[in-house]
Amino acid sequence: MALIITDDCINCDVCEPECPNEAITPGEEIYEIDPNKCTECVGHYDEPQCQQVCPVDCIPVDPENIETEEELMEKYHKLTG
Template identity: 75%
Template structure:
């Protein structure tokens, strides 16, 4: 399941550089996570790094993008292959 950033985000800028898939970017008002790039850090780390560093705990799982661990792993492999 991809992650999402809620409106509790304080734009502290700590999550964006932690994402190994470049899935986090500045949105119109708060940071946003691209569900097509978010693997919850599967393939990179044991836990989502953005969640680990977020000081306000505003990065839950996105219920609109439910994925199994196998699907997240497949997405990770596809992203790595696309980077070449």
Template identity: 80%
Template sequence: MALMITDECINCDVCEPECPNDAISPGEEIYVINPNLCTECVGHFDEPQCQQVCPVDCIPLDPERPETQEQLMEKYRIITAA
């Protein structure tokens, strides 16, 4: 699954630089995650780095975008090959 940022986001700016795929960017009101670039850090780290640094725990899995570990790894390969 891709991750998502909920409206509990306080715009603290700590998640964006942690994303190895540049999937996080400022949105209209809060930060947003591009699900086409989010691999939950698969291929880079053992755990999603944005979740590790978020002080308010507002980055859950996106239930609208279920993906297997294999799908996340394939997405990682495509992203890093570009």
């Protein structure tokens, strides 16, 4: 599963530096998460770091990008080579 950032984002900039895959970038209005890079921190941490630091709790699972733990680990291996 990839995560998404909702319109509740306040552009506080605390999530971007926490992402080990550099999946979070500034969008036109709010930060965005690239689903091709988001592993929900699988392979790096036990929990998604962006969710841990978000002060407004605006980073849920993206229902359009559901992936298993195994798929996330495979993506992690591809990203980290």
